[in-house]
Amino acid sequence: MNTSTALLTDHYELTMVDAALRAGTAHRRSVFELFARRLAGARRYGVVAGTGRLLEAIERFRFAEPELEFLREQRIVSDETLDWLADFRFGGTIWGYPEGEVFFPGSPLVIVESSFAEGVLLETLALSILNSDSAVATAASRMRHAAAGKPLAEMGSRRTGERSAVAAARAAYIAGFSATSNLEAGRNYGIPTMGTAAHSFTLLHETEREAFEAQIAALGTGTTLLVDTYDIEQGVRTAVEVAGPELGAVRIDSGDLPVVVARVRQLLDELGATGTRITVTNDLDEYTVAALAASPVDSFGVGTSVVVGSGSPTMGMVYKLVAHENAAGEWVSVAKKSAEKASVGGRKSVRRAYDDRGVATAELIFLGDGPGGEPEGAELAGITREVLAPLVVDGVVQPGSTGAAGIAAARSRHEARTRELPIVARSLTRGDPAIPTEYR
Amino acid sequence: MNTSTALLTDHYELTMVDAALRAGTAHRRSVFELFARRLAGARRYGVVAGTGRLLEAIERFRFAEPELEFLREQRIVSDETLDWLADFRFGGTIWGYPEGEVFFPGSPLVIVESSFAEGVLLETLALSILNSDSAVATAASRMRHAAAGKPLAEMGSRRTGERSAVAAARAAYIAGFSATSNLEAGRNYGIPTMGTAAHSFTLLHETEREAFEAQIAALGTGTTLLVDTYDIEQGVRTAVEVAGPELGAVRIDSGDLPVVVARVRQLLDELGATGTRITVTNDLDEYTVAALAASPVDSFGVGTSVVVGSGSPTMGMVYKLVAHENAAGEWVSVAKKSAEKASVGGRKSVRRAYDDRGVATAELIFLGDGPGGEPEGAELAGITREVLAPLVVDGVVQPGSTGAAGIAAARSRHEARTRELPIVARSLTRGDPAIPTEYR
Structure with a gap:
């Protein structure tokens, strides 16, 4: 069993890095978002799990000689790309829903801000971990x-x-x-x-x-x-x-x-x-x-x-490029156009809205400058709480999310967050999400 | 990531070993069988997969100091049992359906002949690997x-x-x-x-x-x-x-x-x-x-x-004690009595029966002396083929089942075995197994 997590990755992530390095586009600043278009099994809410494991896996996402040797022998990428991979260490910033938090359709559970090449490399691993762990936690x-x-x-x-x-x-x-x-x-x-x-x-x-x-x-x-x-x-x-x-x-x-x-x-x-x-x-x-x-x-x-997630063994989460800098250094929002797989492009921040008894009423997703600031119009939304937290800053995993401490925090957080949901969240029947997702 | 596979195991396997060692029953010769009572998803046949991985995992099933330390600190077993575990290395014999083979309800996919303690320790790991890998292969x-x-x-x-x-x-x-x-x-x-x-x-x-x-x-x-x-x-x-x-x-x-x-x-x-x-x-x-x-x-x-096994993410396989030597050294067939979970006790061998055009007609399970011999009545069953093969003999993994060679052999075997099945095996509708399981 290799301790590197770098090959727990789809072949095409590597060929994309290869082609983008050659084209000079690999280093464009990019924002990838991990989210679920809908809640698998028509559940009333989803539960974020796996975040701590993902952060630990990112720290071990390195291409050492055994990994490079495989890529070289199989001619999967060019020699120049092998050199780049040999030095690879994720240096970007990741915002996300803290582990144990609940989520809804469109909730940006992980937001990766990095170069295109850094962000795309994490796609498979991030989805593997979050899709399976969240399916179990939700059930x-x-x-x-x-x-x-x-x-x-x-x-x-x-x-x-x-x-x-x-x-x-x-x-x-x-x-x-x-x-x-x-x-x-x-x-x-x-x-x-x-x-x-x-x-x-x-x-x-x-x-x-x-x-x-x-x-x-x-x-x-x-x-x-x-x-x-x-x-x-x-x-x-x-x-x-x-x-x-x-x-x-x-x-x-x-x-x-x-x-x-x-x-x-x-x-x-x-x-x-x-x-x-x-x-x-x-x-x-x-x-x-x-x-x-x-x-x-x-x-x-x-x-x-x-x-096996009680009928829904995977959460159907996807990982999409939502924004990047173009050749002129300007931010561009992007999204695939096909109807049934539409996603909402652009940088986002999230507030959960509550009524005056502390019951959650909506997942508010603000398009604009991305997480961390005060989104435009947020003051009009009533009682709200910031949902996203910084998980990795400039390549450094932030304390509190990993190891046993991360698990304990996630368990308490889950208990607290589910208590805030409207009573319909506890229904075992298939139906609409317990609160609506609203884009602002 | 630890390379030992010994703790990929349910707590109770260890407490059973502990209690049986103390009671003097741990060393009784025993036969465990891994099988599926029915085909998940009402499939027409199942596909055995994971066998090679299981054999590799058994070779790494050792309790080194890190594993023993955990069991000691948590007081999961006694000091005497820790000493026994420190020396543990599976020394029994395993017969099984070769990887890639097809199977039916009751087919004894893995037969572990060993002391009770040795056999029970492998339960969780064997089921984890076979249940998930076979679900994928079957889909x-x-x-x-x-x-x-x-x-x-x-x-x-x-x-x-x-x-x-x-x-x-x-x-x-x-x-x-x-x-x-x-x-x-x-x-x-x-x-x-x-x-x-x-x-x-x-x-x-x-x-x-x-x-x-x-x-x-x-x-x-x-x-x-x-x-x-x-x-x-x-x-x-x-x-x-x-x-x-x-x-x-x-x-x-x-x-x-x-x-x-x-x-x-x-x-x-x-x-x-x-x-x-x-x-x-x-x-x-x-x-x-x-x-x-x-x-x-x-x-x-x-x-x-x-x-995710296309609707059946696990095969529902179980691992049951079917026979053991009693205090007097005599073989006893055993089975749990409850109606909906009945299993057939006793040692078994398996022949697949064919018609004269080479199409499989039945899975014949002979109760008696176990695999490897000529079961009583086999000569009356027409054209038959031995299904079980020795995978581990006295603790030694037999060549051909593991690594890349094992995978290549399994892939050819699967191709050959599915070609022998009656045409109904290819039906995508839910239904009865393609051939019946008959006990003789």
């Missing part, structure tokens, strides 16, 4: 609403690529999940990990009782026993007999959950295990979680559906 | 049929996690795609890479003509020019004016493709560019590819849909 955030305050653990590593699994654990945690099954996510990102035993462990032993005894000997009576390998009711009885009423929890991974959960709760109470919790893990998604929220379930383990 | 194989012989390039890196993108390029190539946009896949796996320019390149320049001139100066007249940034017809005219009739190809990324493609072909021919090819790339999937197969398109670029 996870819906599940968090559906669970109505009960904790959720992400346990879908086995249903997505082995490295995407680590990223998915991180994204779900930012969106409010409490823990993950993925150990690498625990090590890399400090996310709490959890898990006790699978059916195979019970099946390995002569009897369910022996399996439970073995697990308790290793993990203590506070552990979670999986009770549905054979007969669930018998499993619960055996679990409490072996562990005593201080048994931490039982896990149920099959059956008609609302019915089974009610019966297991009743049985646990009858057996005196009134403090023993119930966790369920049977192919849950936001809809089944919502259906169980009022049942005596204590926590949820969600696998497949969260790591 | 890609359908697109290959849909394209009716015209070449397909995978260009979806931006729509999936940055490392899953590399694996997806590999899986699509095995399933018959000709090339990828992903440079890391080119470097790691020797897959041909391709790409020329995006809309941003045209927009950077004062005019479309200047952009085309710049691209041709760098890449030659054999390049592919993207002609739909402004007006497609004008784009085609300008492209041929600038490049001459020897222009390699034009790419179209928007519009009503069947109509546009026909018009562009006519125009190219009128302009004398009769050898200039047409490639299309507008959010294609197997259905839109099929709709264009009879049009004068020369090649397809497929992005999002192939890397």
Whole structure:
């Protein structure tokens, strides 16, 4: 596994740099924008995730000899371009929606201000990370609403690529999940990990009782026993007999959950295990979680559906050149013309508007001088908040967005931002975005 | 990025090893099976992909000090277990469907014969890799049929996690795609890479003509020019004016493709560019590819849909203990009892049955002594072929399945195996598997 991220890139980004260097246009100041034309799955809002990972990946976006050798051998770019790549280090400025923030159609989630060549090189990597991480976080955030305050653990590593699994654990945690099954996510990102035993462990032993005894000997009576390998009711009885009423929890991974959960709760109470919790893990998604929220379930383990974005495994984000300096050094706004893929050219800044109770009412996108200033007309828009923040300034990643601190900040930010959304944002049905995007 | 793959693993695999070591059951000889209960998306067949990557990952599945330190600090396992993990190296035997092979519900794609502890540790990693890579390969194989012989390039890196993108390029190539946009896949796996320019390149320049001139100066007249940034017809005219009739190809990324493609072909021919090819790339999937197969398109670029498995981003494969030695050293077949997640316990071998014209007719799964022998009753089944092959023997990865040689073999194997399937396998509608799975 190479630590350079530079080849996690589409071939054409390199040939564009090659052609632009030769044409003398590679160094034109340019603005690229990463955004989603619409919210995948007709979700009510999107959740930005992956920004911290992207910033870490940009710091490792260097063409060292192994990368250059591949490009040279394959004759992908000219020798002059190889020399330029050898010295490449992103030196531009990146504004963006801070990680954990919510977003809407057209929201400029990442704004890259740099030379054309620097900006275009980041396209593939930025989209890979944001598209997949945000898809997971957006699904996870819906599940968090559906669970109505009960904790959720992400346990879908086995249903997505082995490295995407680590990223998915991180994204779900930012969106409010409490823990993950993925150990690498625990090590890399400090996310709490959890898990006790699978059916195979019970099946390995002569009897369910022996399996439970073995697990308790290793993990203590506070552990979670999986009770549905054979007969669930018998499993619960055996679990409490072996562990005593201080048994931490039982896990149920099959059956008609609302019915089974009610019966297991009743049985646990009858057996005196009134403090023993119930966790369920049977192919849950936001809809089944919502259906169980009022049942005596204590926590949820969600696998497949969260790591594959619950029907929307990618956010459909794109990365477009919106402005550049021309040969005369003047800024030009640009956009592709084709109807169904129209984008809005020009530099932008963003304010989120609120009513006087603090509920978000609109995503205001101001065309003009770009982020950082006071956009024209902003004073007329009522109560507003600046959304964009500087993430990289002249090639230097700004503190606070990366590592464990970035994740913690993103998690709190997500909690705060979703609380500000109108109630319709919590709807699990397909529909319009919770607030409109307005261009000013 | 750590090169050890050992923590790409669910927490509970480690706690099960911990409890089983303490209980004295960890070393019981066991058989785990990786299979899909059904074909995701009601596909007609599945395509095995990821096997070579899994074998490479198993060779790097070692607990070195950084991994042990994490487990120690988090108190995930006992000190005795840490000592055991420090010496861990998979020493068992793995049989499996060779990469590129097709599969059906219940097909035992990977059979791990080892101690319980060794087998359980590989669960998460094996599922992560096979579930995601096979989902991509299965979708890609359908697109290959849909394209009716015209070449397909995978260009979806931006729509999936940055490392899953590399694996997806590999899986699509095995399933018959000709090339990828992903440079890391080119470097790691020797897959041909391709790409020329995006809309941003045209927009950077004062005019479309200047952009085309710049691209041709760098890449030659054999390049592919993207002609739909402004007006497609004008784009085609300008492209041929600038490049001459020897222009390699034009790419179209928007519009009503069947109509546009026909018009562009006519125009190219009128302009004398009769050898200039047409490639299309507008959010294609197997259905839109099929709709264009009879049009004068020369090649397809497929992005999002192939890397996210075209509606089925994961294959739903599971990894189950099917047999183990008990305390008395006797083999016991085991399976979880719950109805909707039933699996078939016991050791298995597999033969694919054929009619006398060489068309596959059934997937025969023999319960008994496991792979490698002559299963009882096999001689009665007519023309059959052994499907399982030894992938790892006593901890040693067998040659031919990994690296570039493994990929080349998998690609040929896939081509041969799909050719043997009944014609219904090529149907793009949802339905029953192309051949039934029969247990003997």
